[in-house]
Amino acid sequence: MRYHIVTFGCQMNAADSDWLSRRLDSFGWEKSPERDAEVFIVNTCSVRDKPEQKVYSVLGRLAEHRRANPRAFAAVGGCVAQQIGAGFFKRFPMVRLVFGADGVAQAPEALARLAAEPGLRLSLLDFIEHYPQRERSYPDAPLPAQAYVSIMQGCDNFCAYCIVPYVRGRQKSRPAGDVLAECRELTGRGVKEITLLGQNVNSYGQDRGSVSFAALLREVCAVPGLARVRFVTSHPKDLADEVIAAFGECQNLCPSLHLPMQSGSDAVLRRMGRKYTARDYLGLVDKLRRARADIALSTDVIVGFPGESEEDFLQTLDVVRQAGFDSAFSFMYCDRPGVAAAKLTPKVPEEVKAERLARLHEPVEALAEASLAARVGRRCRVLIEGPSKRAAADEASWRGRDEAGRTVNLDYEGPLDLTGKLVSALVREAKRHSLRGSVEEVHD
Numbered sequence: 001m002r003y004h005i006v007t008f009g010c011q012m013n014a015a016d017s018d019w020l021s022r023r024l025d026s027f028g029w030e031k032s033p034e035r036d037a038e039v040f041i042v043n044t045c046s047v048r049d050k051p052e053q054k055v056y057s058v059l060g061r062l063a064e065h066r067r068a069n070p071r072a073f074a075a076v077g078g079c080v081a082q083q084i085g086a087g088f089f090k091r092f093p094m095v096r097l098v099f100g101a102d103g104v105a106q107a108p109e110a111l112a113r114l115a116a117e118p119g120l121r122l123s124l125l126d127f128i129e130h131y132p133q134r135e136r137s138y139p140d141a142p143l144p145a146q147a148y149v150s151i152m153q154g155c156d157n158f159c160a161y162c163i164v165p166y167v168r169g170r171q172k173s174r175p176a177g178d179v180l181a182e183c184r185e186l187t188g189r190g191v192k193e194i195t196l197l198g199q200n201v202n203s204y205g206q207d208r209g210s211v212s213f214a215a216l217l218r219e220v221c222a223v224p225g226l227a228r229v230r231f232v233t234s235h236p237k238d239l240a241d242e243v244i245a246a247f248g249e250c251q252n253l254c255p256s257l258h259l260p261m262q263s264g265s266d267a268v269l270r271r272m273g274r275k276y277t278a279r280d281y282l283g284l285v286d287k288l289r290r291a292r293a294d295i296a297l298s299t300d301v302i303v304g305f306p307g308e309s310e311e312d313f314l315q316t317l318d319v320v321r322q323a324g325f326d327s328a329f330s331f332m333y334c335d336r337p338g339v340a341a342a343k344l345t346p347k348v349p350e351e352v353k354a355e356r357l358a359r360l361h362e363p364v365e366a367l368a369e370a371s372l373a374a375r376v377g378r379r380c381r382v383l384i385e386g387p388s389k390r391a392a393a394d395e396a397s398w399r400g401r402d403e404a405g406r407t408v409n410l411d412y413e414g415p416l417d418l419t420g421k422l423v424s425a426l427v428r429e430a431k432r433h434s435l436r437g438s439v440e441e442v443h444d
């Protein structure tokens with residue numbers, strides 16, 4: 001069968017789609033462009049605004065393909081599938097499978113069954129109590145140099161604005177032995193960088209009473225031959241001192257951390273249910289910088305949470321400046337159905353949210369530019385992802401990421417295909433969102 005996957009949302013969804021793809025390939029199925037596919041998988045996300053509309057619009061487009069091939073069918077997975085469930089069957093005759101976060105592990109077998117039994121429809125929406133094990137099935141072909149390894153699923157925090165615990169279920173940690181076995185296998189197959197994935201990796205193990213995240217992280221960092229380790233996402237309230245210390249002690253733990261702050265106002269943080277104060281947050285930033293002076297910090301900020309006053313917002317601006325983030329992702333608050341914040345008032349008018357977002361943009365951009373400018377003239381180690389998108393013949397030829405995850409475009413005159421290689425480079429120029437430099441040495 002020829003299949004096509006459309007993915008929305010976060011790295012976890014992207015990792016789920018990659019896994020689905022590998023598993024279907026192992027059945028002898030073939031990934032194909034949308035126009036040629038017989039099976040469509042739409043992996044959805046409902047964290048941001050208007051997710052259902054986006055999914056409906058994709059399904060409307062896919063329905064066109066069914067005119068050419070009446071046997072073509074679709075599956076909808078992820079957060080929106082968990083919310084709407086069998087409602088998709090009524091609205092889109094083409095949809096024959098819905099699966100939630102805990103149903104991903106069984107989705108490939110379900111798709112194979114649907115291909116063999118044209119009259120069937122299936123739904124995999126139940127939450128289960130343990131981490132759903134998945135077949136590893138990496139292909140024999142060479143693997144990319146970077147990989148994601150899931151260490152947990154779901155979340156227990158119920159932050160007031162967030163839909164994740166409702167659509168991805170409660171926290172379930174993956175057994176540490178399985179995580180380590182996958183990391184060893186990937187490293188043995190030439191993978192150089194592994195990102196450990198979970199909604200709140202810092203609370204890893206708390207549901208199983210097993211090893212802590214700090215202990216797991218150190219074991220992953222100790223996998224022989226693994227050049228780089230990253231992890232995402234972290235909740236500030238759970239960021240343990242042992243994890244912070246690891247940044248100073250584990251050579252291959254990349255000096256970068258995404259630490260969602262959400263607001264700099266204690267009153268707003270309290271209403272969000274985040275369980276830390278602005279002072280706690282800045283204390284973590286300070287400890288992280290003491291553990292690893294060159295750590296690059298990024299964050300998420302929500303503007304216009306219900307009840308956010310001008311004073312609250314000014315506090316957020318202040319904390320953003322004090323924390324000196326290398327980058328920040330900012331969003332306007334919007335009600336998600338069923339979450340606690342949907343009932344909170346007063347709502348902040350849309351035009352006020354938009355104005356605050358624009359005002360936040362200014363310091364964020366200035367900090368990001370300063371952070372990139374500070375790299376000029378320095379050396380870094382870059383893991384090459386592939387050729388640069390050249391706008392002109394004299395543009396840099398290879399693109400990769402430095403230790404802190406910044407995009408670096410590099411000139412290189414040599415004969416080698418650098419994809420997947422680690423190189424030493426000299427940074428010569430800071431662009432708006434990236435660096436440019438030249439390769440000095442190719443390591444492997």
Ligand code: SF4
Pocket residue numbers: 155156157158159162163164165199200235
């Ligand atoms: S910790 Fe993150 S995923 Fe969990 S409820 Fe809060 S915002 Fe959502």
